[in-house]
Each structure stands twice: as structure tokens, then as C-alpha cells.
Amino acid sequence: xxxxxxxxxxxxxxxxxxxxxxxxxxxxxxxxxxxxxxxxxxxxxxxxxxxxxxxxxxxxxxxxxxxxxxxxxxxxxxxxxxxxxxxxxxxxxxxxxxxxxxxxxxxxxxxxxxxxxxxxxxxxxxxxxxxxxxxxxxxxxxxxxxxxxxxxxxxxxxxxxxxxxxxxxxxxxxxxxxxxxxxxxxxxxxxxxxxxxxxxxxxxxxxxxxxxxxxxxxxxxxxxxxxxxxxxxxxxxxxxxxxxxxxxxxxxxxxxxxxxxxxxxxxxxxxxxxxxxxxxxxxxxxxxxxxxxxxxxxxxxxxxxxxxxxxxxxxxxxxxxxxxxxxxxxxxxxxxxxxxxxxxxxxxxxxxxxxxxxxxxxxxxxxxxxxxxxxxxxxxxx
Amino acid sequence: xxxxxxxxxxxxxxxxxxxxxxxxxxxxxxxxxxxxxxxxxxxxxxxxxxxxxxxxxxxxxxxxxxxxxxxxxxxxxxxxxxxxxxxxxxxxxxxxxxxxxxxxxxxxxxxxxxxxxxxxxxxxxxxxxxxxxxxxxxxxxxxxxxxxxxxxxxxxxxxxxxxxxxxxxxxxxxxxxxxxxxxxxxxxxxxxxxxxxxxxxxxxxxxxxxxxxxxxxxxxxxxxxxxxxxxxxxxxxxxxxxxxxxxxxxxxxxxxxxxxxxxxxxxxxxxxxxxxxxxxxxxxxxxxxxxxxxxxxxxxxxxxxxxxxxxxxxxxxxxxxxxxxxxxxxxxxxxxxxxxxxxxxxxxxxxxxxxxxxxxxxxxxxxxxxxxxxxxxxxxxxxxxxxxxxxxxx
Numbered sequence: 001x002x003x004x005x006x007x008x009x010x011x012x013x014x015x016x017x018x019x020x021x022x023x024x025x026x027x028x029x030x031x032x033x034x035x036x037x038x039x040x041x042x043x044x045x046x047x048x049x050x051x052x053x054x055x056x057x058x059x060x061x062x063x064x065x066x067x068x069x070x071x072x073x074x075x076x077x078x079x080x081x082x083x084x085x086x087x088x089x090x091x092x093x094x095x096x097x098x099x100x101x102x103x104x105x106x107x108x109x110x111x112x113x114x115x116x117x118x119x120x121x122x123x124x125x126x127x128x129x130x131x132x133x134x135x136x137x138x139x140x141x142x143x144x145x146x147x148x149x150x151x152x153x154x155x156x157x158x159x160x161x162x163x164x165x166x167x168x169x170x171x172x173x174x175x176x177x178x179x180x181x182x183x184x185x186x187x188x189x190x191x192x193x194x195x196x197x198x199x200x201x202x203x204x205x206x207x208x209x210x211x212x213x214x215x216x217x218x219x220x221x222x223x224x225x226x227x228x229x230x231x232x233x234x235x236x237x238x239x240x241x242x243x244x245x246x247x248x249x250x251x252x253x254x255x256x257x258x259x260x261x262x263x264x265x266x267x268x269x270x271x272x273x274x275x276x277x278x279x280x281x282x283x284x285x286x287x288x289x290x291x292x293x294x295x296x297x298x299x300x301x302x303x304x305x306x307x308x309x310x311x312x313x314x315x316x317x318x319x320x321x322x323x324x325x326x327x328x329x330x331x332x333x334x335x336x337x338x339x340x341x342x343x344x345x346x347x348x349x350x351x352x353x354x355x356x357x358x359x360x361x362x363x364x365x366x367x368x369x370x371x372x373x374x375x376x377x378x379x380x381x382x
Numbered sequence: 383x384x385x386x387x388x389x390x391x392x393x394x395x396x397x398x399x400x401x402x403x404x405x406x407x408x409x410x411x412x413x414x415x416x417x418x419x420x421x422x423x424x425x426x427x428x429x430x431x432x433x434x435x436x437x438x439x440x441x442x443x444x445x446x447x448x449x450x451x452x453x454x455x456x457x458x459x460x461x462x463x464x465x466x467x468x469x470x471x472x473x474x475x476x477x478x479x480x481x482x483x484x485x486x487x488x489x490x491x492x493x494x495x496x497x498x499x500x501x502x503x504x505x506x507x508x509x510x511x512x513x514x515x516x517x518x519x520x521x522x523x524x525x526x527x528x529x530x531x532x533x534x535x536x537x538x539x540x541x542x543x544x545x546x547x548x549x550x551x552x553x554x555x556x557x558x559x560x561x562x563x564x565x566x567x568x569x570x571x572x573x574x575x576x577x578x579x580x581x582x583x584x585x586x587x588x589x590x591x592x593x594x595x596x597x598x599x600x601x602x603x604x605x606x607x608x609x610x611x612x613x614x615x616x617x618x619x620x621x622x623x624x625x626x627x628x629x630x631x632x633x634x635x636x637x638x639x640x641x642x643x644x645x646x647x648x649x650x651x652x653x654x655x656x657x658x659x660x661x662x663x664x665x666x667x668x669x670x671x672x673x674x675x676x677x678x679x680x681x682x683x684x685x686x687x688x689x690x691x692x693x694x695x696x697x698x699x700x701x702x703x704x705x706x707x708x709x710x711x712x713x714x715x716x717x718x719x720x721x722x723x724x725x726x727x728x729x730x731x732x733x734x735x736x737x738x739x740x741x742x743x744x745x746x747x748x749x750x751x752x753x754x755x756x757x758x759x760x761x762x763x764x765x766x767x768x769x770x771x772x773x774x775x776x
Contacts, residue, residue: 346507
């Protein structure tokens with residue numbers, strides 16, 4: 001290594017000197033001089049700085065892409081921002097978009113905390129939709145408050161039950177839950193497809209959809225100018241509840257325990273199987289409640305395409321939020337804004353909607369890289 | 383193919399006799415002279431959307447009146463609007479047939495500049511059903527658009543938004559919608575007539591007497607052209623003495639899944655099918671790999687898409703869009719209230735401009751082409767009536 005320096009600067013009178021006068025570029029490429037090593041303690045500000053750097057990098061990459069397709073990045077970001085937060089109505093609509101994402105984000109976050117990879121949020125969302133409709137279909141004539149409570153409970157139970165199929169297989173047979181949860185997303189869609197083509201189909205149409213629900217089952221809205229409904233409040237409460245559960249309860253401790261070291265937890269006496277089942281049930285219930293909110297707050301009719309990736313986006317949100325329940329709220333609003341603003345971006349600047357998926361993917365990739373990077377540091381050794 | 387050529391003379395003769403027979407069978411109770419005046423009534427009796435007979439004549443009748451007026455109006459009435467900005471919301475991408483045909487129609491109508499209007503079109507792609515209300519409200523709130531066409535199953539969204547924007551004309555299209563009335567118009571086109579003509583080609587050219595369809599869902603809009611395709615093929619095969627034609631259809635349960643559609647077509651080819659009606663994208667890739675198998679395009683003219691395409695049944699929204707423009711113009715200039723019928727306005731036939739046959743491939747023998755041309759003339763002249771059957775094919 002010192003030879004190299006001597007070659008590069010033969011006239012340098014002090015080639016062996018390790019002082020700051022050496023060419024910094026050449027120092028960087030000396031493994032002996034710099035080391036990448038794992039941090040013993042990761043402080044919050046390490047994570048914060050890397051997160052900001054990731055977001056800045058994401059914006060830079062996206063701006064580059066916008067330039068490549070011949071549009072102005074400034075105009076595009078302005079249109080995106082105005083579409084999401086430009087007016088009171090658009091800001092409220094961003095929250096409408098964030099509502100189900102908070103719940104599916106929480107669903108993913110709590111499962112991932114336990115090291116259980118629930119990729120089935122989308123299917124559990126549909127289970128919740130189906131649980132809600134099931135109650136409405138059978139007991140639609142009940143008084144509204146009772147009906148709401150029943151629909152809520154059945155939505156949560158249905159989501160929990162659907163998630164428990166995967167966790168049951170995992171605990172009993174060790175089946176890979178990533179595979180089963182992904183597969184079950186398809187299974188439930190086919191079940192729903194069958195129901196919508198048969199017993200649940202609206203008699204007014206041959207289309208795969210139910211009848212429109214009666215007005216008294218609509219979730220109340222906060223403002224007359226916006227679609228923002230009580231589902232948003234439910235989502236916020238759920239975030240607080242999950243935060244409390246993870247931080248303050250025994251189950252939460254055990255969830256974090258098996259997530260960070262399952263073997264140690266087992267030796268410590270934590271019943272890993274039970275905790276896994278409980279975690280997945282809670283995770284599925286949260287996604288099911290998202291389905292309840294979307295059906296009663298917005299759509300009022302079951303269709304095959306009312307989810308549109310809500311369950312999958314929840315996974316991204318959970319990861320961007322570093323699995324923190326309150327961070328999920330922020331990340332969900334960010335992604336809700338992205339969805340809401342992208343339409344304005346599309347018609348004001350002509351940027352295809354596909355770019356939104358690129359933005360989501362780029363952000364996720366960079367945030368994950370940042371999470372990894374924050375655990376390391378570069379240190380000068382010698 | 384060679385065998386086919388040998389049969390050309392025979393086919394020509396039989397085709398002409400066939401058409402004479404059809405004309406004799408169907409033309410009896412119709413009045414050929416009145417066909418252009420009452421286009422919708424010819425197809426309506428068989429449709430599920432039978433009530434359209436009440437709606438269609440009023441709207442189609444309005445079109446010719448205004449096209450005449452358009453030549454004089456701009457000079458006499460300089461106060462009227464000169465620009466019409468249209469926004470179109472799509473479930474999929476603008477390349478898909480359902481949307482592409484509408485975009486083409488808007489451009490054709492725009493070229494004619496009805497009422498002297500400069501028509502612009504903003505296209506908003508890939509808006510899921512679940513997002514419809516938000517996007518349509520967003521567009522309406524900009525105040526930039528006089529007509530918003532939510533070109534799919536968006537009637538719930540339009541119903542939620544339309545009353546807040548009474549000056550805007552909203553439209554939605556296709557199956558699965560519910561009527562909204564007022565300023566929410568439900569439009570549709572059926573293309574069973576050109577599909578019947580395509581079926582004539584299939585019936586004349588099939589070697590295996592087994593033809594197929596690859597389609598989305600067993601919905602009326604889907605089944606209409608499929609049933610007409612098989613009817614056309616069966617009729618011609620019978621006239622040519624080719625015996626019974628068997629038909630099978632694969633519903634792929636998706637509006638856009640080329641891979642599954644390709645697999646379905648490959649399976650049908652393996653089962654002996656040699657003429658495939660591609661109601662969805664995908665089958666041509668499988669057909670190209672097979673010998674002596676041909677395909678038929680659906681909704682857009684797909685002749686250029688693949689060398690195996692013989693022709694296409696093409697949808698045209700010109701008349702539908704023109705009627706929307708007229709309704710908006712009448713509202714804006716004369717204050718004629720929007721009054722969308724509480725049912726679907728269907729442009730069912732080639733006569734009222736809802737559909738046409740696409741370009742025919744050179745691979746189709748000249749005598750078969752002649753036969754198709756005669757059948758087309760018979761349909762346009764009201765001598766041949768293609769029944770619209772919307773039941774699923776078992």
C-alpha cells in the first residue's frame with residue numbers, strides 16, 4: 001500500500017506519514033486505512049440521518065427519471081404536493097387514502113416485530129370485507145349500533161381467522177409463512193369471486209358485485225366536504241393500541257422477544273408457538289378492520305377490486321416506519337399523499353401513473369438500505 | 383390453405399345463395415327503406431338492454447339534426463362556446479381496446495369540429511374502481527373539464543359526484559353500472575354484427591370444423607360477439623356443406639392477462655381448434671406458433687398486430703360521444719337540462735355507428751371476402767339481422 005503512494009507521489013518527502021496531508025481519495029481505497037464495521041450501539045440520530053439521506057436520494061433519483069421522460073421535476077413535485085396537500089379537501093382526502101394503509105401497515109408491523117412474515121395483509125383485508133358483508137347480509141335489519149358492532153367484530157375475526165390458517169400451519173408443521181400467506185391471498189380472492197358470482201351477487205346485475213348497502217350502514221363522516229370517515233379515527237386508535245401492546249404488555253414483550261431471538265426466548269420460557277398464533281391473529285384482525293372501514297366508509301358494495309394493493313402497500317409502510325406503530329401513521333399518510341397527489345401529477349404534467357410505483361419502490365429500497373447502513377460505520381484505522 | 387383455395391369457386395356460389403337465403407328469411411317483416419331511420423329497433427328485441435329502444439332513437443335522432451346545424455351555426459351564433467375540454471378516466475391503460483377505441487372516436491369527432499368546437503381530451507390512466515370517486519371529483523374540481531367520461535364501471539363514483547357539479551356532463555360505460563339519470567349518462571356499444579361477419583370468414587376457412595374463443599368473463603358484452611361469431615361460422619359452414627362446427631370458449635376471468643389467454647389458446651389449438659376469436663389480448667402469440675391456425679381481433683382493428691389475424695370486430699364510440707357533445711352543447715347554449723335516461727344507451731348496430739368490421743387480411747380468399755362484403759351490405763341495408771345472444775357459452 002505504501003508502495004502505491006510512493007508511485008503516485010514519488011516526490012513526496014514524507015511518504016510514510018499517516019497525517020491528513022495525504023490524497024483523501026487514495027486513502028479511501030486503502031482497506032488498511034479505513035474499515036466498515038458494525039456499530040455496537042445504533043443511536044436514533046444515526047437512523048434519522050440515514051433516513052433523511054435515503055429520502056433525499058429517492059427524490060434525486062425520481063427527479064432524474066422525470067427529467068429522462070422530458071418533464072420538469074419542479075413542476076411534477078409541485079403538482080404532486082398540491083394534489084395531496086394543496087387544499088383542505090385534498091389534505092383530508094390524503095387522510096382518507098391513508099386510513100386503510102395505517103391499519104394494514106400496523107398489521108405488517110406487529111407481525112414483523114415477532115419475526116413472522118405476514119405477506120397476507122391483502123387477503124386478510126378481503127376476509128374483513130367478507131366478514132362485514134356476511135353480517136350485513138344475514139342481519140342487515142338489526143338496529144344500526146348493534147349492527148356496527150357485529151360487523152366490526154366479524155371483520156376482525158375473519159381477518160384473524162384467515163391469518164391463523166397460515167400461522168397454524170407454521171406453528172404445527174413449520175410451513176413457511178411467507179409462502180402460505182401469499183398463496184392465501186389468491187385463495188380468498190377466488191372464494192370471493194365464487195360468492196360474488198353466486199350467493200352474494202346483486203340480482204340487478206351479472207357483474208361480480210353485491211348490492212349497494214343501505215345508507216344507515218355508512219360510517220359517519222367528519223366533514224361535509226370530505227369523505228374522511230370514522231375509519232380514520234379507528235385507525236389512529238388502533239395505532240395507539242398496538243403501540244401500547246408492544247411497549248407495555250407482557251405479550252408485547254414476548255412479541256419483541258421472539259422477534260429478536262427466538263431460541264433465547266424459548267429458553268427463557270416464552271411459549272413461541274402461542275405468541276406466534278396471537279401475533280398473527282392480531283395482525284389479521286387489523287387488516288380485517290381495514291376492510292371493514294373501507295367497505296362501510298367508502299365503497300358500500302363488495303367488489304373484487306376494492307383493495308388495489310392496500311395489503312401489500314402496508315408491508316412497505318411498516319418497513320419504512322421501521323416497524324414503529326406511530327411511525328406507521330406518518331408513513332401511511334406519506335403513501336396516501338403519493339396516491340392522492342399522483343392523479344394531479346398525471347393530468348397536470350402528463351407523467352404516467354406508473355411512476356408512482358417507481359417512487360414507492362425506490363423509496364422502499366433506499367429506506368431499507370438506509371436501515372442497514374445506519375448499523376455500520378466507517379472508521380479510520382491506522 | 384391449398385385445400386381452401388380449391389374450394390373458392392364453390393364457396394363463392396354457396397355464399398351468395400346463403401346470403402339470399404338469409405335475406406329471404408330475415409328481410410320479410412322488415413322494411414328495408416326504413417333501416418337508417420330506426421336503427422336501434424332492429425337489434426333491440428333480442429337484447430337484455432331492450433329498453434334502449436326508447437333511449438337510443440331520441441339520441442341518435444339528435445345527431446343528424448345537429449350535424450346539419452353545425453355548418454351554419456358558427457357563423458350565426460358567435461356567442462356559443464368555442465372549446466370543449468373532455469377528461470377521460472380509465473381503469474386500465476389507453477392502449478387497451480376498450481379505451482383505445484373511445485380515444486380514436488373522440489379524435490374523429492374532434493376532427494369534424496361539431497358546433498365549431500375545438501375539442502381536447504385529457505386521459506387519466508389506471509384508476510382503480512376504488513379510486514374512481516376521488517379522481518372524478520378531483521377532475522371536476524379543477525373546473526377545466528366540461529365533459530368527464532369515466533370509461534368503465536364508475537357509476538357509483540359518478541352518482542356520488544355528479545350532483546355537486548351540475549354543469550358538468552358525466553358519462554360512464556359498459557356492463558356492471560347502474561343508471562344515475564340527470565347529468566350522468568350510461569353509454570355502451572355492442573359489436574355482435576361485425577363479429578358475425580368475422581364468423582363467416584372462420585366458418586368458410588376452418589379445416590377442422592372446430593373454432594374457439596378466448597374471452598374475459600361470461601358477461602353480456604363479452605358473450606354477444608362470441609355468440610354472433612359462432613352463429614356466423616355455423617351458418618356458412620352449413621351452407622358450404624362442411625357439417626357441424628363445434629365451438630368452445632375459455633373465460634380467463636380477467637380483463638387483461640395475456641399469459642393466461644395465450645395458454646388458453648394453446649390448449650384450444652391442441653384440442654384441434656384452428657380459428658380463434660381473441661376477445662382478450664394474448665391468443666395471437668399461441669396462434670403464431672401453430673400451423674394453419676388463424677385469429678380474429680376484438681374491439682380494435684388488430685390486423686397489424688400479428689400476421690395470423692384475419693380481421694377484427696371493431697367498436698366505434700363516435701355516435702355515443704357525438705350525442706354527449708350535443709347534450710352538453712344544448713345545455714350550455716340553450717339551457718336544455720341534462721336528462722340522462724334511467725337505462726343504458728346502447729349503440730347496438732353497424733347502422734347506428736356502434737361498430738364496424740376491421741380490415742380483412744389478404745390471407746382470406748377473394749370469394750370469401752366477397753361473401754363478407756355482401757353480408758355487410760345486407761346488414762347495413764337491413765336485410766340481414768344478427769341476433770344478439772348474451773347467454774354464456776357452455
